[in-house]
Amino acid sequence: MSKVNEVVKTKDGYSLHIVKTDKYKTNTLVWRMKSPLKAEEVTLRGLLPHVLQSSSRKYPSTTALRSYLDELYGANFFVDLAKKGEYHVMSFSVEVANEKFLKDSEPLLKKGLQFLADVVFDPNVEKGSFHEETVAKEKRNQKVRIQSVFDDKMRYANSRLVEEMCKGEAYALHPNGTLEDVEKSTAASLFNYYQEAIQKDELDLYIIGDVDAEEAEKMCEEIFSLQNREAEKADASNANTASEVNEFIEKQDVKQGKLNIGYRTNVAYGSEDYWALQVFNGIFGGFSHSKLFINVREKASLAYYAASRLESHKGLMMVMSGIDAKNYDQAVTIIKEQLQAMKNGEFTDAEIQQTKAVIRNQILETIDTPRGLVEILYHNVVSGKKIQLDEWLGSIEQVSKEDITAVAQKVNMDTIYFLTGMEG
Template sequence: MIAVSEKTTEMPGYQLHVIETDKYKTNTIVWRMKAPLDKENITKRALLPHVLQSSSANFPSTAALRSYLDELYGATLYVDLSKKGEYHIISFLIEIANEKFLSDPSPLLKKGFELLAEILTNPHKSGNGFDPETIEKEKRTLKQRIQSVYDDKMRYSNVRLIEEMCKGEPYALQVNGEAEDVDEITPENLFAYYQQAFLENEMDLYVVGDVKEEEVKSFASELLKFENRTPKEAAVPEINRKEKVHEVKEAQDVKQGKLNIGYRTNIKYGDPDYFALQVFNGIFGGFSHSKLFINVREKASLAYYAASRLESHKGLMMVMSGIDNKNYDQAVKIINEQMEAMKKGEFTDEELVQTKAVIRNQILETIDTSRGLLELLYHNVVAHADINLDAWLNEMENATKEEIVGVADKIRLDTIYFLTGMEAGK
């Protein structure tokens, strides 16, 4: 049994989730904002949290804000962006010491709430827009973040695979937005979007730590009030299903080829066979004992790395491998053979048992940190599901060989993307 008791309360404009536990030395407060992915707003959304965490009305410079965090016994504040299925998620995270472990009894949790409210609702303004200097600084940094994907060829090839595979679907958009849209953002139009986001997004507040639910509720109701809303839901996209496998080769000045293969699993988080899919992925390519690692990297010595991962809310599985440019055909052939083996049920009971044990350990390791725990719990918000961690582990543990073969039968190869060197590309 994993003792995780999540208590959820409907607050004005958002859901409050309280997880009371003495497992962690710090208390964690996470604010999440979820909206459908769309090209018109994604670059503004990518910029907005960085502008908000950079300064506020009472802390008009990053230095002032960081200095205040130090006063709170080295509390941390950071923001994050992610894509889950057809949604773009903004996260603000504050991690703050539990005053029980300090000689100073000042109410740190309340100060954490006050800081979150300051960041979210009391921005550093100028006229009817954000502070122009902050906007310019954060726009430069956003351009660097977008550029960094192109400089990291492993990330770049994964982004390109998704662009090719999901062309015409919102999921093809990049989490940090588009470089060409950054310059069009002004202090005024970003402020207008900020107001719109706080009226339309689905918002969730998670508090995890050695806290009391009633105390958390009272801080939340006092400091964080928003208008009730019916959050915008993503439209179900028209899936870009291919008649035949879409193959793309792109030549750049790279020493090592990057072979990325995309499959449609046709299974999402919350579906009955999602847990069998997790076990499938573990046997196929998720771990160092998996078929891809053993057969593509170890036995055939074709790849520097070879692994697969799931996008649970979009129904995708991606295989990533680094190979010599000349080994493309052979690597694709062996990866296809591993998929065929899975479809035929050619895996042993030992592989099944080992994979389940590794997944179990991975989940237990994830919840060793409050951030990891919140990441797992948030899947339910995205998918409108209600799966607790014990059910997750039990369903995965009970997945049979037949169910895993059934999952394999649903998986369809969609797109092969290969980033190759200039010589091979000629």
């Protein structure tokens, strides 16, 4: 059930990942570009996939590009940006119907791959610069995306916690960049950055669906010709370690306070105790049966929501909760008590079993969609590890109470950030 047959081939300049499966009616192609997060590049990189998505040399307007996708039996195309550990990752995804299910067998897989290559490698360029109007339009959109984080107080509080906790670390940067740098970006500076990224980024192509692997590989060799590269690695050695817990209180016109707490777990994806950390997080705050949910939200009725999540590639855990300002001290105290309870091993075998079952279901649910499957498989690219999915599920099963208590000792509270209303 959890067997995923991923074949990885090293090609000139990129890695090709083929997962042959008859689980989906479509074939999904995902092109990923990974580079270390850098303050001077983060805004340009945040803008780039959206500019590439708008038009290309072959499809010089968004209308032309979208109508070509309609010709491919309504193929889907979208871009995405993410921060994974100290890396900034751009994704270009195309989903096409599997030609096996069509009356007239159009070479849709090949056309999808060619479309991906056109968008990424043959952009809409005039006189050594991106198309001015396209860049102007996408700059406006980028500003809206950056502003939307400020308007959504839950996301804002999380973003501010990361900024304060990881000051001076690349991880503090927001994947969309800053408003002032969007302002400064030009069609020419963006095109210069694009050329650099194409030459230096670590590149991965995923093909997921009921495909003939050899045929798919041949198509890729015809369509993509790239230079070999030594992709740059992020420097993860500059992590801050706080000798005491830092506390930041920010006042804005908000009705509900946002209490966000950051912890250093000192455990990253693929390390020996990573699986124990996953189970620890599930019992502590990851799910609706967890200690935070039951003790902070249900028993003490202090929070509108209370949960924790891991940033696996950076070794962080974030607790997020919504509380009334007057409950601040009590909420912090109860959250601290829950971590102490985990360190003391105050949890039952039933909680361990329930958490393992939920983690297992969550993983299986994620790999039910092609994009979710790519997310899971891409952990190996970011971490430089080679962990199979069944190994992942098996390792979770093996985690003992001792393992969980041991990994809990490594988790230290680092920063408390509280966004509260003007009064009080």
